[in-house]
Amino acid sequence: MLRLLGQHVALRVNVTKGPLFTGAVVSQLVTRPSTYARTFLSVTRPLLVEKDTATKRKAPAAKSDTATGDKKTPAKSASKTTAATKEPAKKPVKKPVKAAVKSKAYVPLTRMKISREDRPPTGRRSPFVFFIQEFLKTRVSKSLKDSAEYMSQAGQEWRALSESEKQKYQDASAEDTKRYLRDMIEYVERVDPQVLKAINVQRKAKGQQRWKVPPEAKPKREKRPLSSFMRFLRDPPPEVVAKLEGLGDMTWLKRNSILGEEWRQLSAETKASYTEAAKKEREEWRAQHGSATTSA
Known part of the structure; x- marks a missing residue:
């Protein structure tokens, strides 16, 4: 049991x-x-x-970090920029952009628009034009044929006039010439030179004659006093003139080259006469226009 x-x-x-x-x-x-x-x-x-007491195979012990010498990397801290505490990124402030100055586009002279104010004044009228204007006041042309006949009659009557009869038309033309010169002087002073070029370019393209500024309307350039050497070039001594005539015809460049050599070899007494004349002229010019620098 x-x-x-x-x-x-x-x-x-x-x-x-x-x-x-x-x-x-x-x-x-x-x-x-x-x-x-x-x-x-x-x-x-x-x-x-x-x-339960049976011997079991022991698993190999895990190697410690201190045994292998490896250092544990510190755990990364939680990101500071969480959704709650994250600050919005500041947008870069754009600098104010200055408006670019638009340059004027180049316009060919043939296409440049010329206003009525920029056009040259009306040209002077001849004595015959004044006669035609008076002749046509009493005649009305109804066709081109009538106009051609009237012009033919006016030409015949103009040629039949005496000089005394033409005088009033010539006086009217003289007064109109003075008016034209006054207008031209004022026009040349205020108009852009580029406009004058455009006018002539466009007239040339149309086969018309080039428009010219009358010499009386061109701005006069004031003459400045000459230097002593320039006075020598314009009026060399008689012996130098005789030497130049003996050399015969020559170019302007060669003539000035010879005169330059003569100036360097000129005696002090002769050179002093040109220097004194230039100095006197310069002092007179300064007295009228104030102090200015001019070469001696």
Whole structure:
């Protein structure tokens, strides 16, 4: 009885996880000690024995960081720029852009628009024009044929006039010439020279005669006093003039080259006469126009 009770207890204690066995098998497992028989290939173990105290293969211990010498990298701190605390990025302030000054586009002279104010004044009228204007006051042409006949008659009557009869028309033309010169002087002073060029370019393209500024209307350039050397070039001594005449015809450049050499070889007394004359003229000019620098 006690033997059966011991077998029953041993079975519950030692073989709790195994399969169910018969009493004889359990008796052998409990009473017979575990033996090992080493063979060449394997080790014999008790069959179907599982004990909590059985030796288990230990897993290799994990190497510590201090043993290998590796330093743990510090864990990254939480990002400071979270959605709650993240500040909005400032937009760069754009500098005010200055408006670029548009340069005037180049316009060819042939296409330049010329206003009525920029056009030259009306030209002077001849004595015959004044006669034609008076002749046509009493005649009305209804066609081109009538106009041609009237012009032919006016030409015949003009040629038949005496000089005394033409005088009033000549006086009217003289007055109109003065008016034209006054208008031209005022026009040349205020108009852009580029406009004058455009007028002539456009007239040339149309096959018309080039428009010229009358000499009386051109701005007069004030003459400045001459230097002593320039006075020598314009009025050399008689002996130098005779030398130049002996050389025959020559270019203006060659003549000035010879005079330059003569000036360098000129005696001090003769050169002083040109210097004194230039100095006197310069002092007179300064007295009228104030102090100004002029070469001696």
